[in-house]
Amino acid sequence: MRRTGFVALLLAAVAALVVPSAPVVDAAGTRSAAIPTLRVTRQITGLTIPWDVQVLPGGRLLVDERSGRLIVWRRGVKHVIAFPTSTVWAAVETGLMGLAVDPSFTSNRRIYTCQGAFTAGGGHDIRVIAWRMNASFTGVRRLRTLISGFPTTTGRHGGCRLLITRAGALIVGTGDAATGTNPQNLRSLGGKTLRLNRLTGAPWPSNRWIHAASKNRRYIHTYGHRNVQGLAQRADGSLWSIEQGTDRDDEVNLLSNGGNYGWNPVPGYDESTPMTDYSLPGPQIGARWSSGFPTLATSGGTFVRGKQWGALDGTLAVAALKASEVVFMKFGSHGRLLWTRAPAALQAFGRLRSITDAPNGDLLITTSNGSNDAVLRVHPQ
Numbered sequence: 421m422r423r424t425g426f427v428a429l430l431l432a433a434v435a436a437l438v439v440p441s442a443p444v445v446d447a448a449g450t451r452s453a454a455i456p457t458l459r460v461t462r463q464i465t466g467l468t469i470p471w472d473v474q475v476l477p478g479g480r481l482l483v484d485e486r487s488g489r490l491i492v493w494r495r496g497v498k499h500v501i502a503f504p505t506s507t508v509w510a511a512v513e514t515g516l517m518g519l520a521v522d523p524s525f526t527s528n529r530r531i532y533t534c535q536g537a538f539t540a541g542g543g544h545d546i547r548v549i550a551w552r553m554n555a556s557f558t559g560v561r562r563l564r565t566l567i568s569g570f571p572t573t574t575g576r577h578g579g580c581r582l583l584i585t586r587a588g589a590l591i592v593g594t595g596d597a598a599t600g601t602n603p604q605n606l607r608s609l610g611g612k613t614l615r616l617n618r619l620t621g622a623p624w625p626s627n628r629w630i631h632a633a634s635k636n637r638r639y640i641h642t643y644g645h646r647n648v649q650g651l652a653q654r655a656d657g658s659l660w661s662i663e664q665g666t667d668r669d670d671e672v673n674l675l676s677n678g679g680n681y682g683w684n685p686v687p688g689y690d691e692s693t694p695m696t697d698y699s700l701p702g703p704q705i706g707a708r709w710s711s712g713f714p715t716l717a718t719s720g721g722t723f724v725r726g727k728q729w730g731a732l733d734g735t736l737a738v739a740a741l742k743a744s745e746v747v748f749m750k751f752g753s754h755g756r757l758l759w760t761r762a763p764a765a766l767q768a769f770g771r772l773r774s775i776t777d778a779p780n781g782d783l784l785i786t787t788s789n790g791s792n793d794a795v796l797r798v799h800p801q
Contacts, residue, residue: 464481471485488510596645596685615627644696646665661673668695679705719774766798783798
């Protein structure tokens, strides 16, 4: 049986799976609460490579597909909203990607997309656009391009995750466009995390190079990344990125303003170089978690919240595409990795791309199998 057929049958058969309740023991031998039973349901079905899912008021969910469709779901009904799909440049790993909903959505009705776009003269780039959704949740109106000019080649390594911090900044994770010079080039927006004002598009005032002559440099929060696929903020305010490696060393990084994370695959695009090249000038910041060999193809993630999650409360939940699982990572107060778990209940749905926390603490996860994709809801029992 072809793999796609097998995955479809498996997904149709699985309504809920359980994880055995057992205490977790960390590296120091300390026992903590048990991992709860996880109930997994396919909340939204009939999707094709949904890239992200975010929560809207009134129990609605906002979902995008990489091909360029934007969908609103409510109470079992989904509808494709009026959105200029034809303006989305979709190729290889690039298309309609990261989503964010403004914290003040009820008053300003703003949402944000990170997407491939066509440029004058027949070219293309990746950019972040602000939109205003209408009162009936049936369409959007473009407000402004907040930032553009993220490099592209074939569409490989397009990034592109969005996160609005509790301070109100918009963080953007970008890919290196499979071009070796981009990650260390502070005039390029590729292979970076960027920080900007979500309303105006201006560089965030506390960025390290806010007064630089180069406009692009003013936006840079961190650099030296390969392909940032996930961003998350912990309860203590710290910012974390999830990054895909080559054939080894997917990474989770604790972000530090102005920090260099060491990806420098030159000359050419030499993927045998280490993800963190400590031979570069200046200090390089190593990963807080690394997959080693082989990679899991880590993607989106979020910090889990709520006592109902037991030992998983406060962990970073990371979706994996190639490994078809969610890895829960427990980090100490100073960012040291304590333990990881990959519950069996989340290993039966194929490739997993994005994770968002729902208002009640449930997790919303998008699958990325290419057909019969879904948004999963994960509820701890």
